[in-house]
Amino acid sequence: MAASVLVIDDDSTVRDSMVAFLDDYDYQVLSAACGREALQLLAERSVDAVVCDLKMPGLNGIELLEKLKQQQPLLPVIVVSGAGVMDDVVKALRLGADDYLVKPILDMEVLHHSLKKSLQRAQLEADNNAYREHLEKTNTELKRGLDELRNDQLAGRQAQLRMLPEPVLLDGIRCDHKIIPSLMLSGDFLDYFELDDKRLVFYIADVSGHGASSAFVTVLLKNLTYRLRRNLQRGSSDDLLHPSQVLARINSELLASELEKHLTMFYGVIDTATLMLEYSVGGHFPMPVLLHGDSAEYLTGRGMPVGMFREAEYQNYQLQLPEPFSLLLFSDGILEIMAEPTLNDKEALLLKVAAKSRGNLEQICGQLGIDDLPEVPDDIAMVAIGRGVL
Amino acid sequence: MAASVLVIDDDSTVRDSMVAFLDDYDYQVLSAACGREALQLLAERSVDAVVCDLKMPGLNGIELLEKLKQQQPLLPVIVVSGAGVMDDVVKALRLGADDYLVKPILDMEVLHHSLKKSLQRAQLEADNNAYREHLEKTNTELKRGLDELRNDQLAGRQAQLRMLPEPVLLDGIRCDHKIIPSLMLSGDFLDYFELDDKRLVFYIADVSGHGASSAFVTVLLKNLTYRLRRNLQRGSSDDLLHPSQVLARINSELLASELEKHLTMFYGVIDTATLMLEYSVGGHFPMPVLLHGDSAEYLTGRGMPVGMFREAEYQNYQLQLPEPFSLLLFSDGILEIMAEPTLNDKEALLLKVAAKSRGNLEQICGQLGIDDLPEVPDDIAMVAIGRGVL
Structure with missing residues (x-):
């Protein structure tokens, strides 16, 4: 669209010649014979640029310029005046005039060039402002979207935290744990609980992936062990006491869930009277570390990941x-x-760190600098089960 | 910190008087006797503003101004020159000089005022640029954070979608559904499946809240019905066929889950030979609508929400x-x-809309304009079960 220009000059000959010239250049030209007339016109419609004589009766060019710049700081104003009025040039410049042309304008191309540059400058400034506003708006929207999702994840995280056990002393055996999720929702899960005053059940599981879809599976794990406990109490099944049977059940339920998730798991049952440990391994890695005196060693054992193969x-x-x-x-x-x-x-x-920790999880985090990491690439879960002072 | 100003004038008297004055005003003042010296100095260190004479031997003020503005468009430059050189004023203005002072500067306060304004303008522009860069950076970070969470939710959503049934024709009965989640993860859930060629099981459930924490519960629902089907096949329990027993089991498992979530549910079993429907209501609202001929009516029945009261x-x-x-x-x-x-x-x-739809879910969405909504305040789930043409 053609740019609109308001030409203001009390000399009708000069004014008409500028109007005619600019018309030819496809500007949409308006004109006014004095400052007042210009202001009246601008109260009714806006223009893209103003060309303004300085010496005019009534409201002169400098006064008009001042008013215009107050109202529309970005409006390009080109002042035109006779030679020898240096003070006016400086004043106009200070008031924000975009250019100053000396009368008579012998080469009208100069006016066109000056207008073109001023309009470009104004457009650039307007674009910049629009871009900044766009950025601010996008920012606000992104923040809202992020807050919404974060709050959702937080609610999920809190639900997940409620499923985790409290550190406890069960029949003389200390149980403690720590989970550092990579996203808010974790695919790592663990639990420990006492059975009929003579057995301690504990496990750690690492669901493939992380985040919401992996967290789904942790809900199933918690539910499964709840049901196995209930069955044991009712006397309908003692699967809970047999690690390999527990893993087999999780394997089949996970395959039936359609969640397309598998997990690795270590599941153990300790007879708290004899300290006999029975355990099963579902592709879990690294294996648990057993500390005794100054020695530290990995338990042995192997088994397929859980929820991957029907025949596992x-x-x-x-x-x-x-x-x-x-x-x-x-x-x-x-x-x-x-x-x-x-x-x-x-x-x-890990073996060295574990030995040095003497079974203290905070100590392990300290040695590995885990608490200082801004974020972790994968969920980290740890369980410590122990009796006596190492 | 004091602003640094470079004063350039070949007249040492003028230069010294400006330097002395600006020194008193706590500017950090540097000086140069010509354009070349100024450029050498600026190659070694930067300054916050330049005050520059126009008439100088060698590189004159206009040429220097041009170079400076090319190198640092934001650097404030104030030109100073004798009266009567109007052309220079206009040139300096076009080249981006911030102000033009006429020699001799009788009132040095004018110089200070001009410098202060120019420095403010430059600072404002620099702040604007910094702000825009900050916005751009924040935007990028927000987008990355949002993408990460969205991808996580998307993975969860896909896992959830895999748990939903496909529309099917079971023993002559059409089953169809639609879920519109308010967040990516839905707290609404539904399922339908055929049992031993003579029964159709179907349900709809609405978990309190929405998003990840509610989606957890939908995983439990799917798992529970899977187990009840397995039990039925094994002959160990026929709970699946008795709607009230199904709701009671979900009630107790949900309370044991520590997820602190409850749900409303409608669960039904249809004998596909006799079309006898047995159902139970767990606080679900609105009740299902039965269409027959031109009549549409809500089913009757009531019951407590599921997962809220142990004694429900x-x-x-x-x-x-x-x-x-x-x-x-x-x-x-x-x-x-x-x-x-x-x-x-x-x-x-809803009754009117249902009647008009003749059991077609897309038709219902169309009538209520659901597909045109940019987002919905709460998850929306629908199930259609039917036989024959209405």
Whole structure:
């Protein structure tokens, strides 16, 4: 669209010649013979630029310029005046005139050029402002969207936290844990609880992926162990006491869930009187670390990931725990924050860190600098089960 | 910190007087006797503003101004020159000089005032740029954060979608559904499936709240019905066939889950040979609508929300379905998008809309303009179960 220009000059000859010239250049030209007339016209409609004589009866050019710049700071104003009025030039410049042309304008191309530049400058400034407003608006919208999703995740996280156990002393055995989720919702899960005053059940599980879809599976895990406890109390099934059967049940329920998720898991039952540990391994890595005296070693055992193969079978392992002892369980997120080049090196470091910690999870976090990490690449879960002072 | 100003003038008397004056005003003042010296100095360090004489031997003020504005468009430059050189004023103005002072500067306050204004203008422009950059950076970060959470929700949503049934024709009965989640993850859930070629099980559930924490519960629902089907096949329990027992089991498992969520639910079983419907209501609202011929009516029945009270009990209702028939189930999100003032009005409208749809869910969405809504305040779920042409 053609730019509109208001030409203001009390000399009708000069005014008409500028109007005629600008008309030819496809500007949409309006004109006024004095400052008052110009202001009246501008009260009714806006223009894209103003060309203004300085010496005019009544409201002169400088006064008009001042008013215009107050009303529309971005409006390009080009002042035109006779030679030799240096003071006016300086004043006009200070008031924000975009250009100053000396009368008589012998080459009208100069006026066109000046107008073009001023209009470009004004357009650039308007674009900048529009861009900034767009950015501010987008920012607000993004923040709202993010807040909404964050609040949703937070509610999910709180629901998930409620499913986790409280650190406790069960029949003389200390149970403690820590979860550091990579997103708000974690695919790592763990639990420990006492059965009929003589058994302690505990497990750690690491669902493939992380976030909401993995968190779904942790809800199933909690529900399954709840049902197995109920069945045991009712006497309808003692699956809960047999680690391999627990893993097999989770395997089949997970495959039936259509969630397309699998997990790795370590599940154990300790007879608190004899300290006999029975456990089963569902593809879990790293294996738990057993601390006794100054020694630290990985438990042995293997088994397929849970929820991946319909025909998966799991094995029961038995181990007589020493006293005092500490058993440390980890999800594989703990290996991902280590700088060591190979998996073997990471496992060796974990063993060293575990030994030094004497079973204290905070100590492990401290050694690995976990609390100082701004975020972790994968969920990290840890469980400590122990009796006596190492 | 004091602003640094470079004063350039070949006349040492003028230069020294400006330097002395500005020194007193706590500017950090540097000086140069010509354009070349000024450029050398500026190659080594930056300044906040420049005061520059126009008439100088060698590189003159206009040429210097041009170079400076090319290098640092935002640097305030105030030109100073003798009176009567109007052309220079106009040139300096076109090149972006911030102000033009006429020599001799009788009142040095004018210089200070001009510098102050120019520095403010430059600061404002720099602040604007910094603000825009800040906005752009924040935008990028917000987008990344949002993308991460959205992708997480999307993965959860896909997992949730996999748990939903496909529209099917089961033993001559059409089953169809639609879910419009308010967030990506929905607290509404539904399912329908055939049992031993002579029964159709279907339900709709609306978990309190929405988003991730509510979606957790939908996973439990799917898992529970899976287990009840398995139990029925094994002959260990026929709870699945008794709506009130299903609701009671969900009630107790939900209370045990620690998720602190409850839900409303309608659960029904149809004998596909006799079209006898047995159902139970867990605080669900609105009730299902039964269409037959031109009549449309709400089913009757009541019961407590599920997962709220440990002692909740549920009742079985029986109804002989006519043929042809269509049974339409809704979550209460459908009422929230209606403009009607009272709940009674909304229920009346839903009945009218249902009757007009003749059991077609797309038709219902069309009538209520659901597909045109940018977002819905609460999840909306619908199930249509029917046989024959209405």
